[in-house]
Amino acid sequence: MPSAPPGAAGDAAAAEVLRDLVRRGLAEAEVLTKRGRSRRLALELGSETSTFSQERAWAVRASSRRASFFAAGAGDLPAGESAAPGSPGGAWPDATGRPFRLPDPEAIPPWTPPSDIEAPLIGESEGLRLLASLGSELAAELPGARLLHAALEDGSSESELASSRGLRVACRRRLATLRVEATGPGHPGAGAALYLAAREARRFHPKALARRLADRLSVAAVGAPPRQGSAASGKRASGAPGGEILLAPDVASALLAALLPLLVGPAAVARVSALRDRRGRIGSERLTIVDNGRLPGGALECPVDGEGMPCRETVLVEEGVFRQPLLAWWQVDGAAPGAASGCCRRASWRDLPAPGPTHLYVRPDPKLSVAALLADVRHGHYLIDATGPARLDAEEDRFELPVCGFAVEAGRATAPIAGARLCGTAAALFKGIAAAARDLSFLPLDGMLGSPTLLVTGLELRAAT
Amino acid sequence: MPWSELDTAAVARTLAQIAEQPDDVVDAYFERREEVELPPEDDAPGLRVWREEGFAVRLLRGQRTWMASRDGIAEQPFAEALRQVARALPPVGYPEPRVRATTSSFGGPFGAAGASGAAGAPGTFGAARAAGTPGDSGPADARGAAGFLDLAHELRDFPLAVARAIRAHHVGIPVRLTLRRHRRWLQVVGSRLVPEPQSESFYSCVLESQWGRHGALLPRLDGAAAEQVAAAAVGLFRARNAAAPAAFRGVAVLAPAAVAVLLHEAVAHALEADTLARGGRPEAAIGLALAAPCLDVLDDPAAAPTEVGRTSDDEGLPVSRRWLLRRGVVEQPLADTAWSRLSPALVPGAGRRGSRHLPPGPRSTHLELLPGDAAESDLLAQANGGLHLPAASRGGLDALSGEFTLRFPHGRRIRRGTLAEPVGACILRGQVADLLTRATAVGRETLAAGAGWCAKGGQKLPVWATAPALRLEGVAVEADA
Numbered sequence: 001m002p003s004a005p006p007g008a009a010g011d012a013a014a015a016e017v018l019r020d021l022v023r024r025g026l027a028e029a030e031v032l033t034k035r036g037r038s039r040r041l042a043l044e045l046g047s048e049t050s051t052f053s054q055e056r057a058w059a060v061r062a063s064s065r066r067a068s069f070f071a072a073g074a075g076d077l078p079a080g081e082s083a084a085p086g087s088p089g090g091a092w093p094d095a096t097g098r099p100f101r102l103p104d105p106e107a108i109p110p111w112t113p114p115s116d117i118e119a120p121l122i123g124e125s126e127g128l129r130l131l132a133s134l135g136s137e138l139a140a141e142l143p144g145a146r147l148l149h150a151a152l153e154d155g156s157s158e159s160e161l162a163s164s165r166g167l168r169v170a171c172r173r174r175l176a177t178l179r180v181e182a183t184g185p186g187h188p189g190a191g192a193a194l195y196l197a198a199r200e201a202r203r204f205h206p207k208a209l210a211r212r213l214a215d216r217l218s219v220a221a222v223g224a225p226p227r228q229g230s231a232a233s234g235k236r237a238s239g240a241p242g243g244e245i246l247l248a249p250d251v252a253s254a255l256l257a258a259l260l261p262l263l264v265g266p267a268a269v270a271r272v273s274a275l276r277d278r279r280g281r282i283g284s285e286r287l288t289i290v291d292n293g294r295l296p297g298g299a300l301e302c303p304v305d306g307e308g309m310p311c312r313e314t315v316l317v318e319e320g321v322f323r324q325p326l327l328a329w330w331q332v333d334g335a336a337p338g339a340a341s342g343c344c345r346r347a348s349w350r351d352l353p354a355p356g357p358t359h360l361y362v363r364p365d366p367k368l369s370v371a372a373l374l375a376d377v378r379h380g381h382y383l384i385d386a387t388g389p390a391r392l393d394a395e396e397d398r399f400e401l402p403v404c405g406f407a408v409e410a411g412r413a414t415a416p417i418a419g420a421r422l423c424g425t426a427a428a429l430f431k432g433i434a435a436a437a438r439d440l441s442f443l444p445l446d447g448m449l450g451s452p453t454l455l456v457t458g459l460e461l462r463a464a465t
Numbered sequence: 466m467p468w469s470e471l472d473t474a475a476v477a478r479t480l481a482q483i484a485e486q487p488d489d490v491v492d493a494y495f496e497r498r499e500e501v502e503l504p505p506e507d508d509a510p511g512l513r514v515w516r517e518e519g520f521a522v523r524l525l526r527g528q529r530t531w532m533a534s535r536d537g538i539a540e541q542p543f544a545e546a547l548r549q550v551a552r553a554l555p556p557v558g559y560p561e562p563r564v565r566a567t568t569s570s571f572g573g574p575f576g577a578a579g580a581s582g583a584a585g586a587p588g589t590f591g592a593a594r595a596a597g598t599p600g601d602s603g604p605a606d607a608r609g610a611a612g613f614l615d616l617a618h619e620l621r622d623f624p625l626a627v628a629r630a631i632r633a634h635h636v637g638i639p640v641r642l643t644l645r646r647h648r649r650w651l652q653v654v655g656s657r658l659v660p661e662p663q664s665e666s667f668y669s670c671v672l673e674s675q676w677g678r679h680g681a682l683l684p685r686l687d688g689a690a691a692e693q694v695a696a697a698a699v700g701l702f703r704a705r706n707a708a709a710p711a712a713f714r715g716v717a718v719l720a721p722a723a724v725a726v727l728l729h730e731a732v733a734h735a736l737e738a739d740t741l742a743r744g745g746r747p748e749a750a751i752g753l754a755l756a757a758p759c760l761d762v763l764d765d766p767a768a769a770p771t772e773v774g775r776t777s778d779d780e781g782l783p784v785s786r787r788w789l790l791r792r793g794v795v796e797q798p799l800a801d802t803a804w805s806r807l808s809p810a811l812v813p814g815a816g817r818r819g820s821r822h823l824p825p826g827p828r829s830t831h832l833e834l835l836p837g838d839a840a841e842s843d844l845l846a847q848a849n850g851g852l853h854l855p856a857a858s859r860g861g862l863d864a865l866s867g868e869f870t871l872r873f874p875h876g877r878r879i880r881r882g883t884l885a886e887p888v889g890a891c892i893l894r895g896q897v898a899d900l901l902t903r904a905t906a907v908g909r910e911t912l913a914a915g916a917g918w919c920a921k922g923g924q925k926l927p928v929w930a931t932a933p934a935l936r937l938e939g940v941a942v943e944a945d946a
Contacts, residue, residue, distance in 0.1 A: 046528055047529070048528065049532065051533070051823075053534040054535050055536045056537060061510050063510060068510035068511045070513040071513070071515075073515065074536035095511060095512075096503075097506065098509035191865035191866070352510070
């Protein structure tokens with residue numbers, strides 16, 4: 001166990017609820033208690049908002065052999081006779097619907113909490129200074145550009161989970177998010193947005209973020225759609241399909257998010273089988289995809305998942321070979337290959353645990369810099385941002401992602417590209433990965449999804465309709 | 466109502482101490498929520514219940530807002546929150562006004578524990594009814610344990626009613642339904658104003674079938690609601706093999722449910738003060754001819770279905786029958802207190818908040834498109850090759866570019882003034898200013914339609930609408946992949 005839950009009173013209340021539920025025939029019972037606090041600072045068109053929230057909540061789910069319920073609430077955990085299910089004074093709803101089972105406790109490998117978990121939340125003036133600095137840096141990078149909205153949230157929480165199967169875990173979390181929308185010069189100016197997550201708000205660097213925003217705003221303002229049938233359309237001069245396309249981490253992560261059904265859950269096995277070639281590969285040797293809930297330095301780093309199961313590194317695709325989908329303990333039944341990992345997330349105390357990635361990423365190559373990859377592009381594109389969500393045609397197995405970036409000739413950016421769509425199939429993307437750089441970074445999408453810059457061939461860049 | 470034990474006068478007096486400057490706005494927002502969900506039969510766990518309560522204290526001074534929020538309602542956390550938003554600490558601590566909420570109206574001890582921590586006496590199912598606490602709860606609030614079972618039965622009966630309604634369309638198709646009842650009780654207390662408490666109660670329903678998904682908000686679970694959900698299921702089934710329409714520009718006739726989403730995205734969001742401010746001064750929109758003269762659009766929270774009707778907004782200000790568009794011209798954009806202080810031409814009263822932990826923002830509650838004089842045959846006339854679109858699955862507005870999209874799971878081709886073969890999923894796309902000028906006729910019969918959930922800025926709120934059908938000409942529709 002990572003640590004003993006703080007607060008003997010909370011422990012006692014949870015134990016009492018568990019005993020009571022079991023005594024009433026609900027043999028599978030689980031109690032989650034959580035306390036959290038967060039500071040949210042926002043700048044919006046000249047106005048400032050500072051919010052400090054404290055939350056305190058619990059969630060209980062329980063099942064007999066025939067029926068089950070879930071109840072959650074803010075405040076202290078109800079306990080005692082008054083909480084009896086179905087009784088005139090009861091807090092719990094009657095058990096209905098399908099029964100479920102809970103996991104048996106498992107040994108949790110040793111884990112040292114990151115030191116920044118202890119760091120105090122960002123202060124009001126410090127946070128507002130960070131946002132204001134982002135605005136001034138943006139204006140310095142691109143005169144006339146301005147922030148429309150910037151919101152910084154820094155929070156921490158402690159939770160304890162106990163079950164009738166003897167599971168007892170406690171967890172501390174720390175997470176900061178930054179959401180920024182900006183507009184470029186002119187009226188109406190081009191727009192760009194960022195949404196980022198880190199363990200601590202002080203990890204957001206205004207100058208670097210301002211540069212990212214300015215790049216996107218500049219490209220959006222002056223970029224042109226790729227010319228059809230030309231090199232800019234993603235075809236080589238010889239007319240061969242494909243072309244070299246450098247996908248920045250944000251673009252690659254957006255594609256990864258769209259292709260998660262190929263990697264998560266037992267149904268992924270059937271979906272991925274269509275991508276296998278004669279050698280059984282679904283991707284190039286440069287493609288390794290991993291999920292790791294306890295990734296050191298990860299924003300969501302934790303030794304256990306939302307059901308108290310130990311998190312571990314799970315290799316889903318190894319050098320192009322599909323090893324296993326991401327599976328929760330209750331999804332391992334022999335139908336899908338591979339072992340379970342602690343991957344059941346609770347979005348909040350209001351939510352039931354559901355399997356999904358925590359830190360799912362394409363493994364980087366520590367020897368390759370982005371500059372080296374760019375220098376290798378003779379004729380192609382460097383796509384720096386996804387400007388909207390991906391669209392999937394499940395029947396045709398094709399995706400489209402609105403993007404912006406640059407045309408590249410002989411390793412140098414020659415013209416900004418905007419109003420473009422990156423099109424292709426999952427097979428073409430996975431098999432077309434020629435290299436991965438070392439600049440792994442994550443985006444808060446469906447969990448934290450990450451990728452380094454990827455050099456790919458076999459995809460097309462088209463003008464948006 | 467759960468606020469009978471809340472000493473609003475004492476809270477107001479305490480808040481007044483924080484309002485040091487003449488223009489300061491200080492308020493406290495007390496909130497209690499209950500949601501009960503019945504998942505589909507094959508899902509576990511079974512019945513799901515969420516109950517929570519808490520409060521937020523806010524100080525608005527100039528263009529700055531300070532807010533502190535807490536789960537649970539009790540004196541000490543309230544005093545702490547006051548200290549967090551106050552800009553100058555008093556020589557002695559703030560008094561701790563009595564802010565306990567009534568425990569029994571939740572129907573269980575969930576709220577009691579949150580209300581007062583260890584000191585809170587647990588409430589019980591049925592206690593309110595038994596004690597007959599005056600002003601404590603409405604009939605639905607005081608149901609007690611038996612009432613809770615009634616609710617479970619009510620939720621369980623609805624899928625059966627939907628199945629019967631589907632069979633009445635002469636089809637038998639398997640569907641999965643997730644039903645949830647949402648209830649919210651609010652009490653806003655200002656330093657000078659204590660409006661009457663507000664409450665909302667409604668249901669959300671998500672239908673899943675192998676041919677698609679449909680979400681609906683329903684003020685009540687009655688026969689009309691069952692028919693509404695069944696018609697959506699049957700529509701998905703009947704369009705299961707239909708090809709998506711090829712891209713075209715022409716006539717689109719939107720049924721009331723689709724008009725509700727259109728109004729929300731293209732009129733309400735476009736006329737929210739914070740959206741307008743992205744392009745310049747919000748008040749500059751007043752007097753702008755944004756839409757065709759046949760469009761009269763209002764936001765009137767008081768005219769919403771009884772179960773969700775409001776007399777004051779989430780800032781405690783009285784709501785009004787707000788003309789967003791009068792004969793296509795912008796009259797009064799949506800504004801909350803903060804935006805009306807920045808732009809004095811804007812009238813507050815449209816402040817909404819998704820939760821106590823988030824500050825209010827300008828949003829619509831219940832949109833109305835006033836009826837025109839077109840019969841259904843007029844709407845469908847001379848529209849050969851056009852599309853009839855019964856319901857939109859979702860919509861979106863890019864606040865910067867003004868580009869608007871509305872997605873439809875299916876529709877029907879219009880041929881010789883009648884509805885012909887079904888078509889598959891499609892998207893109506895355009896610039897808001899252009900799209901709204903393309904309205905050429907408004908139906909004469911209005912229908913109440915829950916427009917659905919709106920999640921702008923991470924604040925999930927139910928939005929309602931009453932609308933007739935609408936004919937648009939020269940609009941671009943394309944297939945939705």
